[in-house]
Amino acid sequence: MQLSMTTAAGSGVPIAPVREPIVEVRNVSKLYGNTVVALQDIDLSFEKGHLTSLLGPSGCGKTTLLKIVAGLLQPSSGEIRVKGKPVNGPGAERAFVFQDFALMPWASVLENAAYGLKVQGVAKSEREDRARHYIGEVGLHGFEKKYPHELSGGMRQRVGLARALAVDADILLMDEPFSAVDEQTRRKFQEDLMHLREVENKTFLFVTHSIEEAVYVSDRIVLLSPRPGRVSEIIDPQISREISPDDLRRDENYLDTVERIWTGIKKYVE
Amino acid sequence: MTLYGYHVPKMASLIVWVILWEIVGRFGLLMLFPPFTEVIAAMGEVVTSRSFAEAIRITVISYLLGLALALVLGIPLGFLMGLSRAADKLLNMWVNTFLSAPLSALVPVFMILFGLGTPTVVVTVFMFAVWIIVLDTRAGVRHVAPSLLEMSRSFGASWPELFKIIFLAALPEILAGIRLGMIRGVKGVVIGQLLVSIIGVGALFSLYQQNFQMAHFWALVLLLFACALSLAELVARLEKRIQYYAGERN
Numbered sequence: 296m297q298l299s300m301t302t303a304a305g306s307g308v309p310i311a312p313v314r315e316p317i318v319e320v321r322n323v324s325k326l327y328g329n330t331v332v333a334l335q336d337i338d339l340s341f342e343k344g345h346l347t348s349l350l351g352p353s354g355c356g357k358t359t360l361l362k363i364v365a366g367l368l369q370p371s372s373g374e375i376r377v378k379g380k381p382v383n384g385p386g387a388e389r390a391f392v393f394q395d396f397a398l399m400p401w402a403s404v405l406e407n408a409a410y411g412l413k414v415q416g417v418a419k420s421e422r423e424d425r426a427r428h429y430i431g432e433v434g435l436h437g438f439e440k441k442y443p444h445e446l447s448g449g450m451r452q453r454v455g456l457a458r459a460l461a462v463d464a465d466i467l468l469m470d471e472p473f474s475a476v477d478e479q480t481r482r483k484f485q486e487d488l489m490h491l492r493e494v495e496n497k498t499f500l501f502v503t504h505s506i507e508e509a510v511y512v513s514d515r516i517v518l519l520s521p522r523p524g525r526v527s528e529i530i531d532p533q534i535s536r537e538i539s540p541d542d543l544r545r546d547e548n549y550l551d552t553v554e555r556i557w558t559g560i561k562k563y564v565e
Numbered sequence: 566m567t568l569y570g571y572h573v574p575k576m577a578s579l580i581v582w583v584i585l586w587e588i589v590g591r592f593g594l595l596m597l598f599p600p601f602t603e604v605i606a607a608m609g610e611v612v613t614s615r616s617f618a619e620a621i622r623i624t625v626i627s628y629l630l631g632l633a634l635a636l637v638l639g640i641p642l643g644f645l646m647g648l649s650r651a652a653d654k655l656l657n658m659w660v661n662t663f664l665s666a667p668l669s670a671l672v673p674v675f676m677i678l679f680g681l682g683t684p685t686v687v688v689t690v691f692m693f694a695v696w697i698i699v700l701d702t703r704a705g706v707r708h709v710a711p712s713l714l715e716m717s718r719s720f721g722a723s724w725p726e727l728f729k730i731i732f733l734a735a736l737p738e739i740l741a742g743i744r745l746g747m748i749r750g751v752k753g754v755v756i757g758q759l760l761v762s763i764i765g766v767g768a769l770f771s772l773y774q775q776n777f778q779m780a781h782f783w784a785l786v787l788l789l790f791a792c793a794l795s796l797a798e799l800v801a802r803l804e805k806r807i808q809y810y811a812g813e814r815n
């Protein structure tokens with residue numbers, strides 16, 4: 296475990312130490328019932344301002360880990376620290392983006408995007424102003440009065456994103472946010488996400504099971520292995536930010552990294 | 566409906582039945598059925614009579630009381646069963662039993678318990694309406710998307726806020742339950758009054774029957790049908806307004 300924190304196992308390429316950890320996962324284990332070991336002894340630090348992906352085959356505990364960090368689930372043992380302080384519940388520094396969007400069907404786009412602020416007790420006019428700003432930011436300007444059922448899947452997830460951004464949390468936790476949208480929308484989303492990271496200066500924890508997506512968007516990839524869920528490898532893709540999406544798919548470094556991760560995961564998939 | 570390529574409106578089949586009724590009545594084929602036109606004429610008389618106004622008043626009051634009771638007790642009970650597994654285990658069997666039991670058979674028991682008056686009718690309405698409200702509320706609460714609650718919790722929502730989310734998310738099912746409950750309640754109020762038979766519409770029915778005023782009798786039946794159907798239609802409209810998001814939650 297300690298070894299994989301400092302070198303990427305298998306390749307011998309050293310990975311950078313975490314200089315400014317904003318989220319720390321300390322010895323976290325999670326059991327469902329008394330038999331299912333979803334996570335075992337997870338020890339991780341997440342760099343402030345970086346996008347870290349959790350990647351691994353189905354059932355390896357990605358969602359479980361993310362929800363523990365979010366404070367939505369309690370770990371069976373171990374602790375979570377956010378900005379150095381132990382936490383055991385949800386908090387204003389963290390916001391969650393859901394795989395199924397989790398929008399309220401009875402509420403308009405504006406009300407949905409402002410919901411987090413409402414729960415936090417922000418006055419109506421202020422929360423609507425802020426929600427409007429982020430609705431524009433995610434490209435939904437003009438859709439404020441629409442209802443979720445009037446939007447496409449991609450647009451719904453943008454509302455979910457606006458809602459998470461509106462509370463101005465430092466850490467965004469995203470559980471396969473793009474898995475329920477089509478491929479074109481997904482690519483657009485990935486670019487938007489990278490843009491957001493530049494301008495919003497937020498920390499992203501991002502769950503995906505697309506290797507390509509993880510390599511493309513991440514500063515760091517944490518590979519998890521299943522039964523029990525453990526960290527099997529840590530990889531810094533180091534894809535140049537300047538590279539265009541089209542050139543990317545021919546980039547040697549990109550292809551190598553994808554290949555390496557695939558080799559690491561393959562044995563669990565069969 | 567189409568017949569020989571012509572579009573026939575839904576009401577047309579009703580007209581066929583009315584004509585059939587008229588014929589049966591005209592030829593006195595069945596003693597119980599006076600001609601339809603006579604029934605219509607009697608309807609005017611029934612509606613304007615004082616005993617009808619009184620019967621309607623008492624019927625509406627017992628109906629509304631029983632329904633209110635069913636809502637006030639049924640919705641919280643459904644919530645409880647939807648939220649707590651223990652409560653559900655304890656109650657589910659009974660609620661389902663009462664839902665499908667022949668409740669009319671219980672009315673004599675209510676008569677013993679509550680006397681030969683309005684309270685018995687109120688209880689009958691309640692018993693007819695409440696169980697479907699409980700079960701639909703329970704189903705609605707059960708089916709609230711877990712992610713919606715997690716979403717709310719992730720922003721630090723307190724219990725009342727979570728409760729609000731559950732309620733709004735379950736609202737389409739709750740309303741469906743209320744609509745069915747209202748329709749069953751109509752059955753309850755009629756059956757209750759018929760069996761008690763000295764108050765409200767029930768008293769009117771026995772009066773017409775005893776004096777063999779079959780036209781009046783059927784006029785009253787038609788009026789009750791019309792009332793029940795308009796009531797159901799009214800609630801269905803209300804429900805439709807909220808329906809649009811019911812299909813959005815799978």
Ligand SMILES: Nc1ncnc2c1ncn2[C@@H]1O[C@H](COP(=O)(O)OP(=O)(O)OP(=O)(O)O)[C@@H](O)[C@H]1O
Nearest residue numbers: 327328331333352353354355356357358359360504
């Ligand atoms: N509520 C629960 N009760 C029991 N077992 C659970 C529960 N939630 C998850 N598990 C089990 O824990 C393990 C990890 O689940 P988790 O959902 O975290 O995996 P995941 O990596 O997110 O998978 P996927 O890629 O399919 O989303 C799985 O074996 C799963 O079956």
Ligand SMILES: [Mg+2]
Nearest residue numbers: 357358359470
């Ligand atoms: Mg998952």
